[in-house]
Amino acid sequence: MDSIGVLIAFSILGAVICAKARVPAGAVVFSLVGIVLFVSTPAGDGLPRGLAEFVTTLNDATTPALTRDEPAGGIG
Numbered sequence: 378m379d380s381i382g383v384l385i386a387f388s389i390l391g392a393v394i395c396a397k398a399r400v401p402a403g404a405v406v407f408s409l410v411g412i413v414l415f416v417s418t419p420a421g422d423g424l425p426r427g428l429a430e431f432v433t434t435l436n437d438a439t440t441p442a443l444t445r446d447e448p449a450g451g452i453g
Contacts, residue, residue: 392411
């Protein structure tokens with residue numbers, strides 16, 4: 378499990394180096410590799426579920442404003 382931590386650290390370092398060198402594609406690739414490695418660890422296991430819940434909540438909150446509908450359980 379220690380090797381995954383080292384790989385995550387190297388991916389963060391690679392993303393920082395690419396960002397400083399103004400290579401955005403490299404920074405994105407290193408960041409995505411770091412996220413994938415983090416999600417594969419027990420600490421990052423809940424990240425996809427948490428992100429899905431956040432997007433669902435955001436969608437539920439913004440849809441009435443975009444469609445001009447009254448929110449359910451509104452005032453009145």
